[in-house]
Amino acid sequence: MLSYNSVEELVAAAVENNCRISELCLRDQSKKMGLSEEKIYENMEKCFDIMCESAEWGEQKGRKSTSGLTGEEGYLMKQYAEKDGGLMGQPMSRAVSRALAVSNCNAAMGKIVATPTAGSCGILPGCLITAYRDRKIPKRDIVMSIFTAGAFGMIVAAKACIAGAQGGCQAECGSASGMAAAALVEIMGGTPKMCADALAIAIANQEGLVCDPVAGLVEIPCIKRNASGVVIAFSSADMVLAGIEAKIPADECIDAMREVGDAMSRDLKETATGGLAATPTGKRYREQVFGK
Amino acid sequence: MIGPSSSHTAGACRIGKVVNKIVDDDKLTEVKIQLSGSFARTYRGHGTDRAILAGIMGYNSWSEEIRNAMEIASERGLKYEFIAEDIPGAHPNTARITYTCASGKTGFIEGASIGGGNIRIDNIDGMEVNFSGESNTLFVLHQDKPGVIANVTNLMYWRYGELNISGFHLSRKERGGDALMTLELDDLPPEQLITDLKKMDNIDNALLIHAI
Structure with a gap:
């Protein structure tokens, strides 16, 4: 059985079994949970369907968060992206609109899939729905790639953490981008080692990111950080597919993330007492929602 | 969620x-x-x-x-x-x-x-436990008396032979007082097990938390 203790072990197991990380993870989860592989696949397919539903919901006009501080980011971005793709071009700008939309859905207390967390729930769907709809990748490959994302997510959770309160935003959006980058690489036919490299690059590129939610809400800056998380996931995956290697191995990037998280002040770990939450405007928003 | x-x-x-x-x-x-x-x-x-x-x-x-x-x-x-x-x-x-x-x-x-x-x-x-919810977890609140653990695991084995325990933790407040067994299981046990456990001597309560 798989241990999910290190990326190195996971990659080695996939190479030894001559299979994709997703296949290995599916087989392992089937054994661990005592359910058939088909059943586990079906459950994951349901998760992907929920991701699509949250994105569609969030891309509609008039979607506001429960607090009223944010809303329509997904809708506005979709309108803009559909015109001529904007500066980033079509698949990318749509990926961003989907990430925003899923985060909008979360901020409105709608149903989402935590990937790995609710605060970072837009990143994996932004990447995967775009691969599915715009690059026309078969649904089975997309759903399978979520197992790869999940396997890496479990390693990050075991070696470091995935909670903003414990490791800052790097632990949430950083982990989510890493997971999504690895999934994208697998979808595009990359090797297990390449998936690990994409994870490493994405995590390294968000190292140090603090969790400073305004008014303690998962809205400012969280929603837009999901958008940048998608861009980092795509660029990390593309770099690896172009033949660029991660200079620091994934396991060491995860260790570094944990150390940086431990060194972070408590004010910057989801307590809404530092960073953007402590700015004059941030405080004003807090008063607007909760009063003085 | x-x-x-x-x-x-x-x-x-x-x-x-x-x-x-x-x-x-x-x-x-x-x-x-x-x-x-x-x-x-x-x-x-x-x-x-x-x-x-x-x-x-x-x-x-x-x-x-x-x-x-x-x-x-x-x-x-x-x-x-x-x-x-x-x-x-x-x-x-x-x-x-x-x-x-x-x-x-x-x-x-x-x-x-x-x-x-x-x-x-x-x-x-007041009893220390360490339970993650990653596995199906069974809690048994009982009296700290000899044989209670054996009775529980025997029942699990003899009546529900396929149930495998993957983790076990025991804590108690004081000798002979309230105690708590935490058993992590590979598979989901039938509800009947909980009912059976509650009927046993020296057991105050049993509950099951499903895996995530």
């Missing part, structure tokens, strides 16, 4: 759900929820209060009732109070839930939400 934060909403709801399981058929009349660390500072924005309350009432992290948990609690006559006060040395997302039931039974649990909806229960009624 229903947003907005997996550790502050989904995980919080699951911590609450543990209380619901412990109380079982008894009617809850009052709960006091102490929030520590990041929970204490962001609970209103993250909906942690609503989520814990929903969990206590038996709802799940994907239940839409989370949104109206306060109203539902009032309708049910469940008194609730939230206290933002740090618990020294606790994980940044910790909640301590103290409850009172119609029967007069009282108790508390302390648990942390460790990210992605995963939880860790650290204390039940």
Whole structure:
């Protein structure tokens, strides 16, 4: 059985079994949970369907968060992206609109899939729905790639953490981008080692990111950080597919993330007492929602 | 799950759900929820209060009732109070839930939400536990007497032969007093096991928490 203790072990197991990380993870989860592989696949397919539903919901006009501080980011971005793709071009700008939309859905207390967390729930769907709809990748490959994302997510959770309160935003959006980058690489036919490299690059590129939610809400800056998380996931995956290697191995990037998280002040770990939450405007928003 | 934060909403709801399981058929009349660390500072924005309350009432992290948990609690006559006060040395997302039931039974649990909806229960009624919810977990509250553990594991083996225990932890308040067994299982046991356990000598309660 798989241990999910290190990326190195996971990659080695996939190479030894001559299979994709997703296949290995599916087989392992089937054994661990005592359910058939088909059943586990079906459950994951349901998760992907929920991701699509949250994105569609969030891309509609008039979607506001429960607090009223944010809303329509997904809708506005979709309108803009559909015109001529904007500066980033079509698949990318749509990926961003989907990430925003899923985060909008979360901020409105709608149903989402935590990937790995609710605060970072837009990143994996932004990447995967775009691969599915715009690059026309078969649904089975997309759903399978979520197992790869999940396997890496479990390693990050075991070696470091995935909670903003414990490791800052790097632990949430950083982990989510890493997971999504690895999934994208697998979808595009990359090797297990390449998936690990994409994870490493994405995590390294968000190292140090603090969790400073305004008014303690998962809205400012969280929603837009999901958008940048998608861009980092795509660029990390593309770099690896172009033949660029991660200079620091994934396991060491995860260790570094944990150390940086431990060194972070408590004010910057989801307590809404530092960073953007402590700015004059941030405080004003807090008063607007909760009063003085 | 229903947003907005997996550790502050989904995980919080699951911590609450543990209380619901412990109380079982008894009617809850009052709960006091102490929030520590990041929970204490962001609970209103993250909906942690609503989520814990929903969990206590038996709802799940994907239940839409989370949104109206306060109203539902009032309708049910469940008194609730939230206290933002740090618990020294606790994980940044910790909640301590103290409850009172119609029967007069009282108790508390302390648990942390460790990210992605995963939880860790650290204390039940003053007894240290270490339970993650990643496996199906069986709690057996019993009297610290010789043979109780053997009776439980024998019953599991002889009547439900396929059940494999993957983790075991025992804690007690004092010699011969209240004790708690925590058994992690590979597979989901049938409900009948819980009923059978509750009928056994020296066992006060048994409850099962399903894996995430």
